[in-house]
Amino acid sequence: xxxxxxxxxxxxxxxxxxxxxxxxxxxxxxxxxxxxxxxxxxxxxxxxxxxxxxxxxxxxxxxxxxxxxxxxxxxxxxxxxxxxxxxxxxxxxxxxxxxxxxxxxxxxxxxxxxxxxxxxxxxxxxxxxxxxxxxxxxxxxxxxxxxxxxxxxxxxxxxxxxxxxxxxxxxxxxxxxxxxxxxxxxxxxxxxxxxxxxxxxxxxxxxxxxxxxxxxxxxxxxxxxxxxxxxxxxxxxxxxxxxxxxxxxxxxxxxxxxxxxxxxxxxxxxxxxxxxxxxxxxxxxxxxxxxxxxxxxxxxxxxxxxxxxxxxxxxxxxxxxxxxxxxxxxxxxxxxxxxxxxxxxxxxxxxxxxxxxxxxxxxxxxxxxxxxxxxxxxxxxxxxxxxxxxxxxxxxxxxxxxxxxxxxxxxxxxxxxxxxxxxxxxxxxxxxxxxxxxxxxxxxxxxxxxxxxxxxxxxxxxxxxxxxxxxxxxxxxxxxxxxxxxxxxxxxxxxxxxxxxxxxxxxxxxxxxxxxxxxxxxxxxxxxxxxxxxxxxxxxxxxxxxxxxxxxxxxxxxxxxxxxxxxxxxxxxxxxxxxxxxxxxxxxxxxxxxxxxxxxxxxxxxxxxxxxxxxxxxxxxxxxxxxxxxxxxxxxxxxxxxxxxxxxxxx
Numbered sequence: 169x170x171x172x173x174x175x176x177x178x179x180x181x182x183x184x185x186x187x188x189x190x191x192x193x194x195x196x197x198x199x200x201x202x203x204x205x206x207x208x209x210x211x212x213x214x215x216x217x218x219x220x221x222x223x224x225x226x227x228x229x230x231x232x233x234x235x236x237x238x239x240x241x242x243x244x245x246x247x248x249x250x251x252x253x254x255x256x257x258x259x260x261x262x263x264x265x266x267x268x269x270x271x272x273x274x275x276x277x278x279x280x281x282x283x284x285x286x287x288x289x290x291x292x293x294x295x296x297x298x299x300x301x302x303x304x305x306x307x308x309x310x311x312x313x314x315x316x317x318x319x320x321x322x323x324x325x326x327x328x329x330x331x332x333x334x335x336x337x338x339x340x341x342x343x344x345x346x347x348x349x350x351x352x353x354x355x356x357x358x359x360x361x362x363x364x365x366x367x368x369x370x371x372x373x374x375x376x377x378x379x380x381x382x383x384x385x386x387x388x389x390x391x392x393x394x395x396x397x398x399x400x401x402x403x404x405x406x407x408x409x410x411x412x413x414x415x416x417x418x419x420x421x422x423x424x425x426x427x428x429x430x431x432x433x434x435x436x437x438x439x440x441x442x443x444x445x446x447x448x449x450x451x452x453x454x455x456x457x458x459x460x461x462x463x464x465x466x467x468x469x470x471x472x473x474x475x476x477x478x479x480x481x482x483x484x485x486x487x488x489x490x491x492x493x494x495x496x497x498x499x500x501x502x503x504x505x506x507x508x509x510x511x512x513x514x515x516x517x518x519x520x521x522x523x524x525x526x527x528x529x530x531x532x533x534x535x536x537x538x539x540x541x542x543x544x545x546x547x548x549x550x551x552x553x554x555x556x557x558x559x560x561x562x563x564x565x566x567x568x569x570x571x572x573x574x575x576x577x578x579x580x581x582x583x584x585x586x587x588x589x590x591x592x593x594x595x596x597x598x599x600x601x602x603x604x605x606x607x608x609x610x611x612x613x614x615x616x617x618x619x620x621x622x623x624x625x626x627x628x629x630x631x632x633x634x635x636x637x638x639x640x641x642x643x644x645x646x647x648x649x650x651x652x653x654x655x656x657x658x659x660x661x662x663x664x665x666x667x668x669x670x671x672x673x674x675x676x677x678x679x680x681x682x683x684x685x686x687x688x689x690x691x692x693x694x695x696x697x698x699x700x701x702x703x704x705x706x707x708x709x710x711x712x713x714x715x716x717x718x719x720x721x722x723x724x725x726x727x728x729x730x731x732x733x734x735x736x737x738x739x740x741x742x743x744x745x746x747x748x749x750x751x752x753x754x755x756x757x758x759x760x761x762x763x764x765x766x767x768x769x770x771x772x773x774x775x776x777x778x779x780x781x782x783x784x785x786x787x788x789x790x791x792x793x794x795x796x797x798x799x800x801x802x803x804x805x806x807x808x809x810x811x812x813x814x815x816x817x818x819x
């Protein structure tokens with residue numbers, strides 16, 4: 169008995185219990201440690217983990233990452249075929265098993281991957297061919313996504329080479345002075361040139377090249393200037409090969425691929441340098457096809473769902489299941505910002521450019537259950553985009569929901585689904601004037617979209633529910649300041665419009681009647697708007713405090729032993745090291761690029777009709793009637809346990 173009790177105590181002792189330790193997790197992106205077999209995001213791995221000189225080797229089938237992926241897919245396909253073979257052997261259906269292998273062989277041959285002809289076909293040969301076909305499509309998809317990131321970077325660099333980036337000071341968010349040369353791209357190029365001309369770089373680069381040659385057995389790196397860097401040529405070639413591949417059918421969906429010459433497909437091949445928000449935001453697409461397996465043993469065929477992809481030969485789509493993407497420009501407007509492209513080609517109907525159309529899910533003739541189940545994720549609480557997407561689904565014009573519903577002469581399914589009780593009527597916090605108070609009331613209801621009859625069992629459902637996400641404190645603070653700036657602009661615009669209307673009314677009244685000179689002079693007296701004096705004094709006080717903090721954190725130039733870092737009058741952190749200045753300017757450009765999409769979204773849709781609902785913190789969601797929650801936003805549990813005290817005090 170004692171031995172049993174002793175064994176129980178030993179088993180339950182702390183040293184025997186297993187616990188979660190982050191150090192036990194395998195290394196993954198982002199990390200400089202080798203992790204070719206645990207890559208979660210190939211695009212992120214390409215830009216953030218591997219060295220620039222190794223990028224050209226990454227998109228080759230011999231790379232360890234792709235070898236591992238091919239082996240994983242081979243085991244998966246082998247297990248599926250072995251399981252299917254076992255089911256056929258139970259019922260002695262050898263003929264159906266051979267037909268099943270021949271069907272898979274024909275699909276692979278259409279995709280350009282021939283299976284070695286043998287009598288009979290083996291599981292190993294079919295599994296190997298399927299794994300090779302999957303690997304080719306996967307590598308092509310990754311190459312297209314990488315090339316899209318390269319082009320996005322080029323467009324943003326072009327934007328920031330012409331527009332000064334916004335800088336914010338500590339409290340009031342006032343803009344520092346901007347001079348003609350205050351462009352982050354030119355500053356980065358200047359600091360990079362100074363660093364490469366420094367003696368430390370000239371001697372150090374030779375040491376690095378010698379070290380790579382002796383220790384790693386690598387050749388010398390090419391001296392690139394940020395353009396034509398290693399790997400870009402290989403990415404373009406693989407992406408072009410995937411786009412122009414002569415593949416009339418996708419493996420799963422069986423739909424014709426788009427011809428790139430039709431003006432709809434190859435948007436990425438256009439030389440575009442202007443930034444468009446809808447092109448920069450991607451919607452995510454997950455699709456399942458309803459299949460009927462006639463080869464399964466049994467009297468009746470069984471239906472099941474199979475993941476499918478839109479063909480990558482159609483230039484509007486990027487990625488593969490479950491990470492297939494399409495830009496909001498194509499999803500809403502067929503690649504333009506105003507509406508569908510006019511065309512004289514009768515082959516291009518509404519169904520060709522309208523990805524959202526419900527007819528794309530229907531069987532031929534429009535009868536029977538849908539042949540596809542689709543899920544579109546729009547990564548923004550933009551009510552204007554949702555209304556346009558629903559109108560595209562029903563192939564109707566976007567309704568003017570600002571008018572009352574009873575004034576609509578013709579009811580459409582879009583009007584029915586976007587009824588006030590299901591859509592704009594559920595919006596809360598718009599009258600308070602506080603942007604962070606906007607939200608949709610939680611709701612789950614079935615909705616009828618039949619305009620000619622009453623449905624007993626409606627097929628549509630509307631669901632509004634909150635969800636949790638995460639964000640870094642610096643990015644949250646940046647977005648919060650951008651919202652404050654746009655809110656101030658909107659309030660000033662409203663105040664100016666109100667004053668202009670008042671002047672018009674006064675001028676019209678003065679023309680109707682004659683008044684005495686004293687009365688006219690009395691009415692010319694300008695009165696300050698209520699609260700304007702207090703607001704002006706508060707802004708002046710914040711500017712004074714800003715200036716004091718700015719001078720406090722900017723030490724004087726006279727510093728014994730070398731100058732210390734300081735912030736100049738244009739909001740740029742200046743350091744004395746050439747390499748340090750280069751890294752600081754690169755970080756400024758990266759931060760400007762990473763927040764530019766959100767900045768443009770706020771500028772265009774924050775006070776649009778209908779408006780954008782920005783993301784909120786937990787305290788903003790709970791105390792949504794408060795004017796500000798800045799102190800509470802930095803009192804989150806995770807932030808308190810992960811913050812750096814020094815940086816927190818500076819902010």
